Amino acid sequence: MDGTTAGYDATRARWAADNEAYWMAAAAGLDWHRPPSRAFFPDQGSYGLWFADGWLNTCHNALDRHVLAGRGADTALIYDSPVTATQARYTYAELLARVEKLAGALAARGVGKGDRVIIYMPMLPEALMAMLACARLGAVHSVVFGGFASAELAARIDDAQPVAVITASCGIEGARVVHYKPLLDAALDIAAHKPAFTLLLQRPQEQAAMGPRDVDFETALATATPHPCVPVEATHPLYILYTSGTTGKPKGIVRENGGHAVALHHSIPMIYGLSPGDVMWSASDVGWVVGHSYIVYAPLLAGCTTLIYEGKPVGTPDAGAFWRVCAEHQVKLLFTAPTAIRAIKKEDPKGALLAQYDLSRLEALFLAGERCDPDTAQWAETLLARPVIDHWWQTETGWPITGAFRGLGLFPARLGSGGKASPGFDVVAVDEAGHELPPGTMGTLAIKLPMPPGCLNTLWQAPERFREAYLEHYPGYYDTSDAGMVDEDGYVWVMGRTDDIINVAGHRLSTGQMEEVLSGHPDIAECAVIGVADALKGQAPLGLVVLKAGVNKPNETVTAELVARVREHIGPVAAFREARVVARLPKTRSGKILRQTLRKIADREEYAVPPTIDDPAILDEIKAVLGC
Template identity: 60%
Template sequence: MGTYEDVFRASTEDPEAFWLKAAEGIDWEVAPRRALDASGAPFYRWFPDGRLNVCFNALDRHVEAGRGEQPALVYDSPVTETQRTYTYAQLRDEVAAFAGALAQLGVGRGDRVVIYMPMVAEAAIAMLACARIGAVHSVVFGGFAPHELAVRIDDAAPKVVVSASCGIEGKRVIAYKPLLDQAIELAVHKPEKSVILQRPQQRAELGPDDLDWADLIADAPPADCVPVAATDPLYILYTSGTTGKPKGVVRDCGGYAVALHWSMGAVYDIGPGETMFTGSDVGWVVGHSYIVYAPLLAGATTVLYEGKPVGTPDAGQFWRVAAEHKVKTMFTAPTAFRAIRKQDPKGELTADYDLSGLRYLFLAGERLDPETYHWASNLLNIPVIDHWWQTETGWPIVANPVGIEAAPVKPGSPTRPLPGWDVHVLNAAGEPVPAGVDGAIVVKLPLPPGSLPTLWNDDDRFIASYLSAFDGYYLTGDSGHLDADGYVFVMGRTDDVINVAGHRLSTGSMEETLAAHPDVAECAVIGVADALKGQVPRGLVVLKAGTHRKPGEVEAELVQLVRDRIGAVASLKDVAIVPALPKTRSGKILRKTMRGIADGHDEPIPSTVDDPAVIEALRPVLRRADHTP
């Protein structure tokens, strides 16, 4: 590909030529002659005259090229002691069958399908089946509670919901069907049908609007691929906003396929027949991009893993997966490696497995702390590569592109912007800051293919959330700086979305939930540093006057309330009852000040504070070190 500098310069000096060349890696029904339509800026459209089918590119074309017997997807589930390998031909046939079943239910081009499933192969099959017939899938992480699922059902308005009878968390079996039933009851929009995959660990009782997956596909004719416009939506993926309503990130078909296919070789150094293991969940963007779509677009083998990195049965599961399936590139979150290190601090379990084929470890989803980087690097003696991206971007913004040219690693930095991403750091006035000075990390428009073109049914919020702060730039919501070598250092969020073990969660949603408790007068949720999860939420609650309850009683109710409304993924287990919250004279709660104190900084009292004594009274509470769940 040439040197990094050559490739990056080509992508910024003539992006249309660059991405039209990259588009040659995709099979089109109608090949695009134009790369970018900027006529509706800031709503940019990539490959506006192209037509394709993403499922065909992920499956059928590899079968037609004679590689139908190559493994496409490996389902590895230590929690059920199950493994199954799908060849490209087998996976195509399974997807075509389920796509035909959806078509028989009246699902067609542009219709939405919500997928609420555990980490099973059928989750990927359902996603690809939607893509096959031009439907738009919206995967909801299985850890979300009914209220959060209901919000997403109302926004996406699906014709059909696809779910499973149960999921498995460690040694616990979690019944999904009651959660789905409650969500549909809460939702204003009512899906026409629910398709339920019956798992042997716990079968579900089906209602009048429910259909059994196995029965449905038994008589369904296989569906052919439906070509769609490159600008048609492939999926909606909801990400937390700073208010309770999640943002529906839209992903287009053509730009996403081109960008992901290009990234597999350039960033991850994975080609046809090689194996990638991404330890994430299909409910998150990492799972969409690098468990399901990108490896299959590249003709590689992808591992879909059901389980945790530790405890099933030990901290050696990721090493086992890498050895058994001959993984070349592993990708997961730093949280996973902190958990592995906590259980096996010397990395002794690696001695049980042949890891000679493992060439790279990529980490993302949260900041990679230097301690974890050095531990993993010394243990594995391979490149450990931090990289940074977002749900909105669909693929990495900043990385060490080993498929182009590996750069020296600087611990604490995900390295340099990838081709296509014109990254800048600006101050509050919108002016570039010198090297080493923190500011808002932004990307010059237009964003490259694969990034979000807008939010689902909410163009105004798309502009307000991402494009209004600095004219001509996309606001990432992260702060940080560039060094003299062009390396990016991401220091943290600039909003009130926190990152818990790689999962972006809204503190605003948690505050809304806490405030709904009848005894709560006001509250605040802040993200505090945590050695294992990166951040965890801490709730600070002021009770209504005259409330008299047993110590710990209200706190327990609040923890359960958040779990019921948002889900266990929120990890809010620390709620403190306090006499007052620190505020500015205008009434704004000083969350940033509280976060700084909780993280151990000698935070000065802001000049705008209304009552300095409130902060001083809170310092011992905020500095408690026992908040780790």
């Protein structure tokens, strides 16, 4: 690694000179049932489609291709579960055999190309297998994060209308058993759509009661006939991943098979500098886009070894879990959120736990999901004596918009920046009128169309909503809804959101969705939720509520009821813990709450340090604005 931008500059220049040839060369690294005649079809889709006349199967490229190439004995998957004291390894051949049987079990019950399957599972190898089995059949999977409550799961069931649900009897969080099956049963009671069956993995920690719709996971596999890969069009959906929408209604991001496989396969050597056989640990969850892209698909498409970790790798009782896992499984590249590194810094500021482990195989730490403050990045780099690389991307893009490109020389990072734009992404800052701004000027970050392969082209059953949310505000551009700038050297600086999405520990959450839940409380007349700084999670939601006339409750009681309500309706993922009663909310003459005013209070530039949820200064300013 030369530490200069020369390799990156040459690669980006090659892409800029011939976008078509660049992506056709990338596509040649995969197996195609019918190779595409060209890379980009500008007259199709919302802004064009990638590899539209090609046919392939993503599961074949992630598993079968490597086994056929003689790498069946190489390790594909490592499972590490300290919460159950369990570890397991699967070779590519072993993983393929399980996925073939699971695909056969689904097909025997009527699941086929185009059918949707909800996957609601903890961090288990079977979750990854379920995703790949759906891909093998040409079915469309939608993974729902286990932290979501029944109402949120029901909303996704009604939107995706799956023919089947794959779940487990329980998950484990520390010493607590999370009852997945009752949560699913409650969601199915709420949902208008009823899947034909549920495939249920019974875990030793809890045996769930079987209902008339339920099929035992292991019994189904034992009796199944292995199923071959079903070739699909490159534009055929691989998965739907729901992300928070500004209206409170989740948006179903659709990922297509062809562009997704090309982009992720291409990203592993270019951005992360990994080769077949290298161990990559993305310390995320399969319910989020990082889990989809860099726990499941990208490492396997590239022939690497991926790692699934069940449990929270930061916190009691094992604050050194990150380092233990990296040492024990010879992890070459660790990918996590800045929140995790801040938590390690808080618990072990001098790195005493790190000194207990041999991290000689670890070469780099990658961070994403939220902006990493320079102090945290510098602390980690000093502690590890290895590159710490912050890079920026979104659920919608599916792979990094920016980076520092280990495979192209790993040019110098600039603390606070996400690096430079990946080949395929043309990132600019624009003003409210959509005019491009000069280098170093703050604005809304936008990406010139077309987006590269792997990015969303529509929302599930909502093409108009897709255009309204992403394309219409700045014609000719994709609106990231992130504020920031591009400096004179091409480094991209992401400073925060321009909509009502807040970023809590790398999880994008809608304040509008939380407001809907709060307003449903019988004592609440009106409310607003804003994001304020949190030392550990980056941001945390703060609810401001006006009580109905005649309600006389202690603030502590109101807060406790609202916290419980958000947990019930959205789930613990919302991390909603604070609500404050105020006399009124600032409004326009037409009665619209001035949420931007409230957000600006929390982001006031004169604060030397952004105010936290516990800082009385922010509450004093809010009260001053509200006149209470």
